[in-house]
Amino acid sequence: MAEKSDLPQGTLDLLILKVVALGPVHGYAIAQRLEQVSRGVVQVPQGSLYPALHRLENRGLLAADWEETESGREAKFYRLTRKGRTQLETEAATWQRLIDAVGLVLKLSEGGAE
Amino acid sequence: MNWWQRLFRRTKMENQLEKELRFHLDQHASDLIAHGLSPDEARRQSRLALGGPEQAKENCRDARGTRWLEDLLRDFRYAIRMLQKQPSFAVVALLTLALGIGATTVMFTLINGVLLKPLPYSDPDKLVSVNGQSDRWNAEIFGEQNVAYLDFLDCARESRSLTIAAALYNGGTVSEPGEPEYVDLREISSGLFSVLRVPIVQGRSFLPEEDRQGAAPVAILGSGFWQRHFAGRTDAVGSSVVLDGKRFTIVGIAPAGFKLFGDEADIYTPVGQDTARYLRNRAAHPMHVVGRLQSGTTLSQAQNELALLGHHLAEQFPDTNAGRTFQVRSLRPNVGNVGSKLWLLLGAVGLVLLVACVNVASLLLARAVSRERELAMRAALGASRGRLVRQCLTESAMLGLAGGLLGVLIAADGIRPFVQVWPGALPRAEEVRVDWHVLLFAFGVSMLSGLLFGLAPALRAPFSNLEQKLRTGARSIAGSSRRLHGIFVISEIALAIILLVSAGMLGRTLLHLSSLDAGVDVRNVLVTRMALSPATLADPAKTRAAWKDVLARARNVPGVQSVATVDTFPMRAGDNEEGYWTSADVPPANKLPFALLTSVSPDYLNVMRIPLRRGRFFDDHDTVESTPVIVIDDVLARNAFGAQDPVGKRLWIPDMGYGGNVFEIVGVVGHVRHWGLAGDDQAKVRAQIYYPFAQLPDGFMHRWSELMSIAVRTEIPPLSALASLRSALKGVAGDQVLYEVRTMEQLASESLAEQRFLSLLFGIFAGLALLLACIGIYGVLAYLTGQRVPEIGVRMALGATARDVIRLVLRQSLGMVFGGIAVGIVTALAAGRLLMHTVDGMQSTEPSTLILTIPVLVLAALLASFGPALRASRVDPVTALRQD
Numbered sequence: 001m002a003e004k005s006d007l008p009q010g011t012l013d014l015l016i017l018k019v020v021a022l023g024p025v026h027g028y029a030i031a032q033r034l035e036q037v038s039r040g041v042v043q044v045p046q047g048s049l050y051p052a053l054h055r056l057e058n059r060g061l062l063a064a065d066w067e068e069t070e071s072g073r074e075a076k077f078y079r080l081t082r083k084g085r086t087q088l089e090t091e092a093a094t095w096q097r098l099i100d101a102v103g104l105v106l107k108l109s110e111g112g113a114e
Numbered sequence: 115m116n117w118w119q120r121l122f123r124r125t126k127m128e129n130q131l132e133k134e135l136r137f138h139l140d141q142h143a144s145d146l147i148a149h150g151l152s153p154d155e156a157r158r159q160s161r162l163a164l165g166g167p168e169q170a171k172e173n174c175r176d177a178r179g180t181r182w183l184e185d186l187l188r189d190f191r192y193a194i195r196m197l198q199k200q201p202s203f204a205v206v207a208l209l210t211l212a213l214g215i216g217a218t219t220v221m222f223t224l225i226n227g228v229l230l231k232p233l234p235y236s237d238p239d240k241l242v243s244v245n246g247q248s249d250r251w252n253a254e255i256f257g258e259q260n261v262a263y264l265d266f267l268d269c270a271r272e273s274r275s276l277t278i279a280a281a282l283y284n285g286g287t288v289s290e291p292g293e294p295e296y297v298d299l300r301e302i303s304s305g306l307f308s309v310l311r312v313p314i315v316q317g318r319s320f321l322p323e324e325d326r327q328g329a330a331p332v333a334i335l336g337s338g339f340w341q342r343h344f345a346g347r348t349d350a351v352g353s354s355v356v357l358d359g360k361r362f363t364i365v366g367i368a369p370a371g372f373k374l375f376g377d378e379a380d381i382y383t384p385v386g387q388d389t390a391r392y393l394r395n396r397a398a399h400p401m402h403v404v405g406r407l408q409s410g411t412t413l414s415q416a417q418n419e420l421a422l423l424g425h426h427l428a429e430q431f432p433d434t435n436a437g438r439t440f441q442v443r444s445l446r447p448n449v450g451n452v453g454s455k456l457w458l459l460l461g462a463v464g465l466v467l468l469v470a471c472v473n474v475a476s477l478l479l480a481r482a483v484s485r486e487r488e489l490a491m492r493a494a495l496g497a498s499r500g501r502l503v504r505q506c507l508t509e510s511a512m513l514g515l516a517g518g519l520l521g522v523l524i525a526a527d528g529i530r531p532f533v534q535v536w537p538g539a540l541p542r543a544e545e546v547r548v549d550w551h552v553l554l555f556a557f558g559v560s561m562l563s564g565l566l567f568g569l570a571p572a573l574r575a576p577f578s579n580l581e582q583k584l585r586t587g588a589r590s591i592a593g594s595s596r597r598l599h600g601i602f603v604i605s606e607i608a609l610a611i612i613l614l615v616s617a618g619m620l621g622r623t624l625l626h627l628s629s630l631d632a633g634v635d636v637r638n639v640l641v642t643r644m645a646l647s648p649a650t651l652a653d654p655a656k657t658r659a660a661w662k663d664v665l666a667r668a669r670n671v672p673g674v675q676s677v678a679t680v681d682t683f684p685m686r687a688g689d690n691e692e693g694y695w696t697s698a699d700v701p702p703a704n705k706l707p708f709a710l711l712t713s714v715s716p717d718y719l720n721v722m723r724i725p726l727r728r729g730r731f732f733d734d735h736d737t738v739e740s741t742p743v744i745v746i747d748d749v750l751a752r753n754a755f756g757a758q759d760p761v762g763k764r765l766w767i768p769d770m771g772y773g774g775n776v777f778e779i780v781g782v783v784g785h786v787r788h789w790g791l792a793g794d795d796q797a798k799v800r801a802q803i804y805y806p807f808a809q810l811p812d813g814f815m816h817r818w819s820e821l822m823s824i825a826v827r828t829e830i831p832p833l834s835a836l837a838s839l840r841s842a843l844k845g846v847a848g849d850q851v852l853y854e855v856r857t858m859e860q861l862a863s864e865s866l867a868e869q870r871f872l873s874l875l876f877g878i879f880a881g882l883a884l885l886l887a888c889i890g891i892y893g894v895l896a897y898l899t900g901q902r903v904p905e906i907g908v909r910m911a912l913g914a915t916a917r918d919v920i921r922l923v924l925r926q927s928l929g930m931v932f933g934g935i936a937v938g939i940v941t942a943l944a945a946g947r948l949l950m951h952t953v954d955g956m957q958s959t960e961p962s963t964l965i966l967t968i969p970v971l972v973l974a975a976l977l978a979s980f981g982p983a984l985r986a987s988r989v990d991p992v993t994a995l996r997q998d
């Protein structure tokens with residue numbers, strides 16, 4: 001199946017949903033956007049990008065249409081469905097809680113619990 | 115898109131996928147070019163970033179979710195194409211599997227029909243049987259018993275948890291309408307049909323007021339009898355039959371195929387009308403009792419209630435019921451000891467199927483190795499390891515299913531003849547048919563064998579060192595499969611050995627048993643049950659005279675040498691067992707040794723040609739007035755008197771009921787194998803006592819005459835005397851009939867039928883397994899030698915002769931064969947022990963059985979390996995070396 005990603009399990013889907021939420025966008029642009037926004041920290045393995053997109057499309061979180069790009073070529077543009085938006089919100093919230101919790105744990109001083 | 119769109123718009127989706135990825139690569143490349151890379155380098159880098167367009171596509175296809183179905187269809191088509199390309203492989207594999215699965219399905223169909231199917235009554239889970247149990251009896255010999263009629267009536271009245279009904283086995287002569295016929299009679303309580311929920315097809319069931327003494331005689335006809343005597347006419351209900359001289363009005367017809375405790379009766383009458391004394395005696399236990407649980411009650415509640423009722427009865431009637439209680443069990447079909455044999459045979463065909471699977475596995479493996487390059491190619495093109503394994507498994511599952519389909523066809527056709535050749539009558543044979551349980555079983559077995567023989571080749575699907583595998587020929591990587599092939603051959607041989615040794619053991623047992631002395635001279639003896647004219651049975655003096663008359667008339671029939679009356683025969687169902695003691699202080703019944711009792715007329719010894727060892731046999735001077743005498747066999751003489759001479763000593767037989775229960779021994783005769791050639795040595799009761807029919811008091815005449823048989827020694831083939839015997843013994847009223855006619859030779863042969871049948875089947879299975887194993891050895895060796903052609907070429911170039919090469923190949927084959935034999939013998943010994951448990955008279959495994967069977971196998975294996983060896987020896991070293 002998909003190659004190993006540097007990203008934690010499941011985060012790629014969340015990131016894709018977030019990028020697509022900003023407006024209809026094609027696969028290559030998603031990869032570009034992810035790399036730019038994360039300032040190169042998040043290296044999306046392009047081999048697992050498309051399987052992830054297709055999976056999300058099959059689950060009804062994304063919809064896709066063929067449209068022309070600025071350069072006049074036809075490309076597959078992905079947009080968020082209503083179901084996708086709900087999913088994005090819950091997952092983002094979950095993610096935030098997780099980071100907060102992990103952050104708290106990491107802030108513990110070496111000496112032990114206060 | 116929903117799943118079927120995804121499935122059926124594949125082409126469109128593939129195009130779109132291609133287009134999407136192409137767009138990505140082009141965009142990436144043009145960006146890279148904009149950063150100053152050369153167009154070629156840019157394209158290369160963009161491909162690397164995507165990780166190869168084909169792999170990316172595969173991963174996207176996987177993400178679709180309907181992927182497995184698409185793949186399955188494609189693998190299916192591919193598998194069919196592969197099989198079409200190699201029709202001889204396909205035919206061999208399919209036939210092998212069809213045979214194995216077919217045979218297994220036949221056995222399962224039998225097991226399903228005979229053992230697994232519920233009883234053919236509605237709501238069978240609620241049905242129970244009620245049996246009597248007594249701590250005063252030797253439970254090891256008698257087990258559970260039936261129930262006394264009065265006890266049954268009490269339980270039927272008192273029980274709140276059960277509705278119960280009872281049936282009594284009996285027989286009688288129907289003299290009207292049609293020819294006189296001895297019929298199978300069931301006397302039943304009025305509730306029997308309703309307890310079983312069996313509807314009466316015409317007329318009605320018995321009413322409770324008909325189930326009483328003095329009520330008008332009524333009868334229900336069995337369907338078979340109705341067809342025979344009334345040709346299925348509807349006006350039979352309301353007309354009458356004359357049974358044992360009494361006219362019964364027919365009130366109903368039982369449905370066709372209705373069986374009570376496994377057999378179909380001719381006539382049913384209400385048991386309550388029977389005035390026989392033993393039905394009023396709580397010490398006699400003739401009733402078979404069935405019951406239906408009231409809704410809301412459980413089996414254990416019913417058991418507790420009946421145990422309590424039994425306890426009350428024991429307090430109320432201590433003379434007859436002390437220590438007696440009742441057992442309530444779920445009603446099970448009565449199939450005797452057929453079950454263990456059926457499972458044994460299923461095990462045996464299972465082994466044949468295993469050999470078949472191993473065989474196909476080794477064929478597939480040989481193919482898989484030669485396909486290694488093709489598979490490596492597919493892996494390089496993006497197929498994952500799981501995907502390749504799945505493809506291989508689809509192929510073998512398809513083979514398995516196709517073989518299974520053929521097998522089910524074989525089974526559907528083969529099951530009837532098989533049921534018919536079953537020795538004796540197979541119980542519940544009418545239930546044996548291919549139904550959805552059987553189909554499900556066959557499907558499961560096919561899939562399982564498909565997996566079994568497909569797994570090893572599939573797991574060999576290459577995934578590492580692709581590059582090396584693509585570059586080299588298939589041949590140079592075959593080395594590792596040699597061990598696997600070796601294991602296949604070893605297991606085939608081992609399985610074949612188990613079956614061969616078992617067949618050998620059964621064959622030896624059969625030989626041994628048929629050479630045994632039955633204790634009687636079975637040639638030219640006719641035995642038949644006989645029913646006297648019902649008119650003579652009422653008067654004991656008339657009955658005695660009638661039997662004398664029968665003997666005198668039979669003796670005058672041309673071709674008849676001597677004739678005797680006898681109540682129970684050797685080697686036929688039916689016996690009378692009583693406890694005996696050698697002194698007057700007789701211990702309680704459960705401490706007594708038991709013997710088989712047979713009442714005979716004086717000529718019995720001559721008819722059967724049983725040797726007289728000591729003293730005398732009976733003669734016409736032994737009558738009711740003279741001292742009660744008996745003759746014992748040498749088993750009883752040895753058990754009871756050791757080396758002493760028993761003649762003149764006395765035996766106490768507490769339940770004989772006449773002569774003060776003390777008898778003088780006047781003679782000793784040879785032991786007769788009453789339980790058949792096979793069963794007698796293991797029988798619990800073997801000792802025998804003969805007593806003269808003429809000494810029985812009047813009170814016994816009626817009951818004894820109902821069960822009487824005659825034995826006739828003839829000078830001509832016994833069955834050819836039958837017609838003249840029938841007409842000579844018809845009686846004045848023409849209503850005396852002979853029934854259940856057999857020759858002693860038939861009985862002796864039938865007593866070995868089971869052993870003969872099993873050894874025949876095991877012989878066939880062993881032969882099949884041997885044949886399959888030989889095909890397997892041939893295939894494996896042909897393949898392995900083919901792989902070694904270059905090596906053989908080198909050897910020959912270095913001076914090896916043809917003979918050396920043959921020896922090389924045969925040594926390889928023999929190594930595998932002897933490995934298999936070693937494994938096989940160990941398992942065969944275990945299988946032999948199982949056989950000894952299941953088959954009467956089974957001889958233990960002896961070295962001679964092994965010594966006889968193993969050379970057969972080695973020889974067959976050598977024969978199978980000779981072809982490949984010979985071919986190897988003709989290898990031309992020059993071509994062989996150039997081949998690489």
